[in-house]
Amino acid sequence: MLEWLAIPALAMGAAFIPKKPVSDEVKIQRIFENTNTCIKFGDSLQHPKLRTKKNGDGYVSYFYSVPLGLGESNIQSVLPAIKDGLNKEAEMELDGFLKLTVYETKLSNWTYDDKLIRPGTWEVPVGVSYQGILYHDFDKLPHMLMGGATRFGKTVCLKAIFNTLLLNNPDDAEFYILDMKAGLEFYKFSGLPQVKVACDVYEAAEMLNEIVEQLKGDEKMFRSRGWNNIVDTPIKKRKFVIVDEGAELSPRIIGGSKKKYAEYSQSALSEISRIGGGIGLRLIYCTQYPTKESVSMSVKMNIVSRISFLVPEAIGSKVLLDEYGAEKLPAIPGRAIYKVEKKHFIQVPYINDKMIFQMMGERLDENGKNRTVVNDHRQAGSGEDQTPTTHT
Numbered sequence: 267m268l269e270w271l272a273i274p275a276l277a278m279g280a281a282f283i284p285k286k287p288v289s290d291e292v293k294i295q296r297i298f299e300n301t302n303t304c305i306k307f308g309d310s311l312q313h314p315k316l317r318t319k320k321n322g323d324g325y326v327s328y329f330y331s332v333p334l335g336l337g338e339s340n341i342q343s344v345l346p347a348i349k350d351g352l353n354k355e356a357e358m359e360l361d362g363f364l365k366l367t368v369y370e371t372k373l374s375n376w377t378y379d380d381k382l383i384r385p386g387t388w389e390v391p392v393g394v395s396y397q398g399i400l401y402h403d404f405d406k407l408p409h410m411l412m413g414g415a416t417r418f419g420k421t422v423c424l425k426a427i428f429n430t431l432l433l434n435n436p437d438d439a440e441f442y443i444l445d446m447k448a449g450l451e452f453y454k455f456s457g458l459p460q461v462k463v464a465c466d467v468y469e470a471a472e473m474l475n476e477i478v479e480q481l482k483g484d485e486k487m488f489r490s491r492g493w494n495n496i497v498d499t500p501i502k503k504r505k506f507v508i509v510d511e512g513a514e515l516s517p518r519i520i521g522g523s524k525k526k527y528a529e530y531s532q533s534a535l536s537e538i539s540r541i542g543g544g545i546g547l548r549l550i551y552c553t554q555y556p557t558k559e560s561v562s563m564s565v566k567m568n569i570v571s572r573i574s575f576l577v578p579e580a581i582g583s584k585v586l587l588d589e590y591g592a593e594k595l596p597a598i599p600g601r602a603i604y605k606v607e608k609k610h611f612i613q614v615p616y617i618n619d620k621m622i623f624q625m626m627g628e629r630l631d632e633n634g635k636n637r638t639v640v641n642d643h644r645q646a647g648s649g650e651d652q653t654p655t656t657h658t
């Protein structure tokens with residue numbers, strides 16, 4: 267009788283023994299198995315196999331060998347399940363081996379502030395990644411392609427880039443902004459001497475014509491001096507051509523009388539992306555419709571750096587990043603993938619017009635140019651105003 271009672275008691279006791287936590291390594295392997303991330307070889311199933319792992323500061327990287335025939339899209343598609351299963355952020359890279367990096371921290375919203383400005387450089391903070399703030403250097407990689415579904419942060423990102431570039435180099439940055447959303451986002455900055463804004467396809471074609479004319483003149487000047495890249499010359503000026511929304515300049519999308527202006531605009535943009543970089547033109551091309559119609563091949567081929575926000579379909583990720591992944595981003599405004607060679611998950615800093623006007627008001631004089639804050643070190647009590655004065 268006692269023996270009979272002892273069995274349920276033992277079973278109950280076992281239920282209270284704390285379970286050994288399952289390691290991330292084991293969980294990942296189970297996720298591969300449960301999601302059928304494998305190939306069938308004879309009677310057996312072959313999954314990615316862990317070869318080694320490396321502990322870093324705040325992350326662990328796992329390196330897997332991948333069975334031949336298991337495609338990139340199959341591997342990439344398991345990433346959301348891994349993130350959910352571990353309840354952690356993770357990134358994947360496939361380059362012969364599968365490198366899966368699991369982070370201890372999560373990305374969260376943050377706000378732009380003027381400590382991000384790096385005077386005299388062409389570096390802009392594109393966002394915070396798991397490893398810290400990532401800067402994009404427009405003197406190293408002159409052009410940028412950006413896209414993603416509406417309301418996920420393209421304009422905020424463009425404005426953070428614009429604000430940084432202008433405040434980094436108020437005397438040397440020039441902006442030609444093709445704000446195809448009727449000028450609603452950028453026309454308000456057209457009062458600045460560094461900024462010109464086109465608000466429709468007709469104005470865009472005219473502006474691009476002006477830029478291409480300057481480009482031809484600059485090409486001649488560079489040739490005559492034996493220069494091939496502006497970064498190796500004493501010229502400090504850089505001209506930024508910002509296109510928002512690229513689809514509005516696509517002759518394959520818009521028709522009627524606008525079509526020939528769009529055709530001209532596309533060929534000008536192609537020229538700028540092809541040969542403008544060396545002579546100081548930088549193209550930032552943005553679209554909410556990442557299709558082959560809105561992002562012409564000739565523009566795309568010349569742009570190495572990409573930013574993609576959430577896209578509704580995997581094909582959009584292919585257009586923007588040349589690989590899948592952006593369709594699986596969480597639906598969080600400002601969350602994006604920044605890609606130069608490899609992908610980085612980022613959270614773009616939040617900025618709005620009020621903050622931009624305030625920062626510009628503090629750092630630019632009434633002519634929109636640079637001003638420096640000078641503390642003249644006068645002694646307290648001298649009867650003079652002690653606040654630092656500003657001088658142009």
Ligand SMILES: Nc1ncnc2c1ncn2[C@@H]1O[C@H](COP(=O)(O)OP(=O)(O)OP(=O)(O)O)[C@@H](O)[C@H]1O
Binds near residue numbers: 376614
């Ligand atoms: N980096 C960010 N951090 C926090 N919130 C953001 C961020 N970026 C965007 N948002 C929020 O999302 C809203 C939409 O952003 P934004 O206007 O940049 O989207 P969009 O992609 O340009 O949209 P559309 O294509 O319709 O112009 C913003 O008003 C803001 O509330």
